[in-house]
Every structure is written in structure tokens, then in C-alpha cells.
Amino acid sequence: MSDEQTDSAHGSLAALAAAVSAKALPPVHLWHPERCGDSEMRIAVDGTWFHQGTPIGRPALVQLFSTILRREPDGSFVLVTPHEKLDIAVEDAPFVAVEVQSIGSGEERRLIFRLNTETLVEAGPDHPLRVDVAADGTPRPYLLVRDGLEALVARPVFYELADMALAEDALVPRLWAGGACFPFGQS
Structure with missing residues (x-):
């Protein structure tokens, strides 16, 4: 091709x-808020994002969440903003x-x-x-x-x-x- x-x-x-390479993502590596919790979200093996057991049906919302996703040194995953860090379950990748x-x-x-x-x-x-x-x-x-x-x-x-x-x-x-x-x- x-x-x-x-x-x-x-x-x-x-x-x-x-163009994608040039697009900057939020600097999640710089954010270490004290407020932590559970997002009640998970990402299934097939890539479907769920909140409280229900699939998130809005692709734009999943895209937004994906930009604030971070992998922690212990291998866990979090959604992080300057003010809050929430655990998210990831079944595979x-x-x-x-x-x-x-x-x-x-x-x-x-x-x-x-x-x-x-x-x-x-x-x-x-x-x-x-x-x-x-x-x-x-x-x-x-x-x-x-x-x-x-x-x-x-x-x-x-x-x-x-x-x-x-x-x-x-x-x-x-x-x-x-x-x-x-x-x-x-x-």
C-alpha cells in the first residue's frame, strides 16, 4: 500500500x-492528587468500557476517559485528574x-x-x-x-x-x- x-x-x-503524534495528551504523569477512590468502571477484554456494570455507549466519553488513563508502578490502572485519582479494573489491556x-x-x-x-x-x-x-x-x-x-x-x-x-x-x-x-x- x-x-x-x-x-x-x-x-x-x-x-x-x-497529526496524532503531535496532539498532546493531559500530563497525567504529573498529577498525584490526595483524593482517591474507585471509579466503579472496568475495561473488558474486548475493549468495552463499563460503569457500574453497564456499557458506556458514548464513544466520545470513552475517548475522553482514555486520555486520563494511567498505569501505576504496581501495574494497576487509574483515571486521574489534577484533583482526583480513581481505580479502574482492566481485564487485559x-x-x-x-x-x-x-x-x-x-x-x-x-x-x-x-x-x-x-x-x-x-x-x-x-x-x-x-x-x-x-x-x-x-x-x-x-x-x-x-x-x-x-x-x-x-x-x-x-x-x-x-x-x-x-x-x-x-x-x-x-x-x-x-x-x-x-x-x-x-x-
């Missing part, structure tokens, strides 16, 4: 990836990579992922891909989004990545993205 690759809702994915666009090939390849929150993330050294293997032997692929927050790569997207990797080198399944090489095996 080329840099002119577009999707109907977003225009040029390469241009959008650059807080995001799901639901689409990928490939631009170029081999060591020049760029991979731009769209998350379930409509966020775009370009894989590379700052946003590596990794593949864990679950206890049942199935691969569990992840993309680092930011500051310890990952996206589970949806199964159909993982199959696309695997096809790309095998097409380039069937003996050593790996994929280049953003100048970095990512193996397709247990990390």
Missing part, C-alpha cells in the same frame, strides 16, 4: 498518524487495535494501527509490538500505546500481520515497522 492509502472516515492514514494499515514493505514498512478509541498509533521503537503466548498456546499480541498502556491486537489484525511477516520471510516470522524489527513468537 502507498502513502496515499486512505480510509473513508479518516483520510490519509500517514498524515493522520503524524485497556485498548484494542482493531485495524492496521501497512505502508511500504520490509525494513521500510510503516504500520499504523487504529484503536477501539479511534486513536492512531504507529508501531516502531517507541510503540513496539510483542507477542505473548497464553497458557492454552494461543498467541496474545500487544502494541505499546503509551507509558505502560497497551492495546491487545484483535485476532483479524494479528492474522494480517502474520500474513505480512510470512510473505517476507517464512523461515523467521518477524515484521519490520518504523525501523524496528519485531519477532512473531513468545516475547
Whole structure:
């Protein structure tokens, strides 16, 4: 695919990836409020956000909450503002990579992922891909989004990545993205 690759809702994915990188998120790493509690929220394995057991149906609200999500040093997750920090349960990863666009090939390849929150993330050294293997032997692929927050790569997207990797080198399944090489095996 080329840099002119577009999707109907977003225009040029390469241009959008650059715009997303430039967009500043709230400085949650600087916020350490004394007021703490439980948000009564959770993020399911499939990326659905719930409040008090009910799915949050407004995508804009989920997108807003996702910008104030932080991973704590102990591995837990919180929603944080300058005035309040609330625990949130995350069943696996807080995001799901639901689409990928490939631009170029081999060591020049760029991979731009769209998350379930409509966020775009370009894989590379700052946003590596990794593949864990679950206890049942199935691969569990992840993309680092930011500051310890990952996206589970949806199964159909993982199959696309695997096809790309095998097409380039069937003996050593790996994929280049953003100048970095990512193996397709247990990390």
C-alpha cells in the first residue's frame, strides 16, 4: 500500500498518524492528587468500557476517559485528574487495535494501527509490538500505546500481520515497522 492509502472516515492514514503524534495528551504523569477512590468502571477484554456494570455507549466519553488513563508502578490502572485519582479494573489491556494499515514493505514498512478509541498509533521503537503466548498456546499480541498502556491486537489484525511477516520471510516470522524489527513468537 502507498502513502496515499486512505480510509473513508479518516483520510490519509500517514498524515493522520503524524497529526496524532503531535496532539498532546493531559500530563497525567504529573498529577498525584490526595483524593482517591474507585471509579466503579472496568475495561473488558474486548475493549468495552463499563460503569457500574453497564456499557458506556458514548464513544466520545470513552475517548475522553482514555486520555486520563494511567498505569501505576504496581501495574494497576487509574483515571486521574489534577484533583482526583480513581481505580479502574482492566481485564487485559485497556485498548484494542482493531485495524492496521501497512505502508511500504520490509525494513521500510510503516504500520499504523487504529484503536477501539479511534486513536492512531504507529508501531516502531517507541510503540513496539510483542507477542505473548497464553497458557492454552494461543498467541496474545500487544502494541505499546503509551507509558505502560497497551492495546491487545484483535485476532483479524494479528492474522494480517502474520500474513505480512510470512510473505517476507517464512523461515523467521518477524515484521519490520518504523525501523524496528519485531519477532512473531513468545516475547
